[in-house]
Amino acid sequence: MSRILIVEDEPNISSFLEKGLRANGFTPTVVADGESALAHAVGLGFDLVVLDIGLPRGDGFAVLRAMRQARVDTPVVILTARDTTRDTLTGLEGGADDYMTKPFEFAELLARIRLRLRDRERVGELTTLQLGDLALDLRTRQARVDGRTVDLTAREFVLLEMFLRHPGQVLSREQILSQVWGYDFDPGSNIVDVYVRALRRKLGAECITTVRGMGYRLP
Structure with missing residues (x-):
């Protein structure tokens, strides 16, 4: 069962994501701020991170940079209300594997999560x-x-x-x-x-x- 870290400070959205992912066979964990997100992502070995950008105590871009600097290669799907080209490129160039804007369709997010997890599995032991x-x-x-x-x-x-x-x-x-x-x-x-x-x-x-x-x- 894949472990998904949800980083989201809006309770309604995080609850919706948690319930939806759990119903589809994943094991989700929710945190609501940048410091907690980084601690979980670096230390607890998640299979994928769904990451909001607008967070208290360190925004999502800072979390993403710190993860990649720490050589954490966990796939990251950014999910945010920021929809400018500049924000999208900042996320992707910073090490995100995918970028979705709110409002979003859960089915599309689920498909993208599964795709990124399959990509990771295909790598296998090949280095x-x-x-x-x-x-x-x-x-x-x-x-x-x-x-x-x-x-x-x-x-x-x-x-x-x-x-x-x-x-x-x-x-x-x-x-x-x-x-x-x-x-x-x-x-x-x-x-x-x-x-x-x-x-x-x-x-x-x-x-x-x-x-x-x-x-x-x-x-």
């Missing part, structure tokens, strides 16, 4: 993905290329992991949006192209090939 001189450490979330270590943002890590799990396969923008950002539609932005360019800057211009009209491929 490194490698293709030629390019390697990705799944524990430290760092890449190595040509003997040098490369630090990645959370979303760059997930994107590179997807490419390394499908070497030689052309991945469409729609596939990437679905797997990396959780979108089941194209929001009309160039976010995939932006992140591919970022990986090329860090890993080398030839590391990812553009297949015109189709998508991207590694190598």
